[in-house]
Amino acid sequence: MKRALFSNIWLPVALLLPQLVIIAVFFYWPAGYAVQSSFYLQDPFGFGSTFVGAGNYQSLFRNNEYLKIANFTLWFTVIVTFFSLAIALILAVKADRVIRGAKTYRTLLMWVYAVAPPVAGFIAVIMFNQSWGPLTEFFALFGYRFQVGVNFNDTAFAMILTSIWKQVPVNFIFFLSGLQSIPRSVREAALIDNRSASGRFWTVTFPLLAPTGFFLLIINITYALFDTFGIVDTVVKGEPGNNPMTLVYKVYVDGFRGNDLGGSSAQSVVLMALVLALTFVQFRLVERRIHYT
């Protein structure tokens, strides 16, 4: 390890300052403000606020709608995480075996990565358009009337499908590089030791991909919980009504549409705690358990 020594304390401080200022202004300050305002009941027109203690939290967990959304978010996260990991893994394993035109395949599979979430949501809106969306027409072939924005399940399906589609390329890149970092000779040794291809995958390849897999698991949970905001927003068009939404979207709806800043703040604090727990799991369990070589 190389150590740089500074004779003057102010130089390193000055070098660190821009980063610290950015973190403080854009993260700690708003986070602290959210915690503070979660204990207050704000006047919708901004004329003042009343201290209500844990009142916002209590009403949150007594609110049926909130619990329903939490439940949906849980399923949404589980389904999106599972499928985006599983599909990406299958694609990576297949792409890893491609010899001719491998680069082209891989580039094509990664393209979707460059699509921004709201654009992805917009593509979903087009695909599921009520009168001429190709996917709507596809479902019509089977006699099913697919109605995004009207039918709860249909809307949820569109959201989940789009979120998975958007996340697969990221996972694909990581899985592919994970696969390629498995030494060729280890795979060849397995080829001699085990005649079944699926046996080799589950006993050698998959365990060696576990570090990548666990890292992606955390990344994907975070993605499904938070980064799908743009997709949800575009699909429900800011008019949630009876439509499914995730907890993060609920924060936005309550805070900026409902003008309930206190309740909305309490919700963000709950989400912050969730992220904190996830980070803890990642560092304590995952990082420690899965390391070879």
Next chain:
Amino acid sequence: MAVVHFDAVQKVYPNGFEAVKPASFYIEDGEFVVLVGPSGCGKSTMLRMIAGLEEISNGVLQIGDRVVNDIDPADRDIAMVFQNYALYPHMSVRNNIGYGLKNRAVPRDVIAAKVDEAAKMLNLSDYLDRKPSQLSGGQRQRVAMGRAIVRDPALFLFDEPLSNLDAKLRNQMRIEIKALQRRLGVTSVYVTHDQVEAMTMADRIIVMNGGVIEQIGTPSEIYQSPASTFVASFMGAPPMNLLEVTRADTGLRLADQILPLDLPDTGAELILGIRPEDIIPDPNGPFSIMVDIVEELGAHRLLHGRLGDQSVTVHVPKDYTVAEGVLRFAMPIEVLSFFDAASGQRVSR
């Protein structure tokens, strides 16, 4: 245990590169054959074709009485030891050694017994529950050996298994592998670029160069009568002296002397080959060299000098005192090898 039969086996890569030119030879049951050659000579490709890790482009490969061209690596009844050990990093030593058996539906208690036996043989009994990352290079090498032994295969394949070890450990493992192979009597093919390993371990050596088999023979055949200038210079350290000679009326002219030899005159230019230890220092000898450098090697000395304008190395015993300067010597006619200067092939006398 099995014989291995190569019949015009060839490897051509899709880009047209011919890694192994059609090769035919026969490995006997229980024989230890070493494939040796410089990097890129096709020796590893040859081994990988036996293992089934590389497709055979043309020809027929037989292990035992089976043609194995289209048989999966797992069904060829072979075990392979890789250069970088290729252990499964997530499995304990025990599971690494037992993995091949487990996949062949061997009963659990049989696996346990075999693993224990192999571990005892290889001094690994205390390490069975460790992961490969907690072992030293030599121990990892032993685990790789153990993985091959427990399988009880018809054929062992070794792909430069010692090249990642330090020199001292390499000498020790060399002897261990050879002893183990003797004891088990399993036919083995061993690839190396180290001619010392080839000489010391092999029953027979196959010398390869540029995808072509240059010579097949016992270590002493290869050493005493190399089939080409390539084999002469590749096998043996220091290599055989190769000296240009010209034809004269009464024999062959080397520097200012005539060797009274009667070789059939084919009109080809000739090269004379002599091992450094076959040059006998002799104050009354007919030849003389200018010694530039004396290399002190303890057990013996190497003298590097010039004969006319060609460089020569002489091997002398440690009790022979030498100095730089002129050294007179003699060459016994019967130990000389001759090669065609154009083709490099040995010329029979």
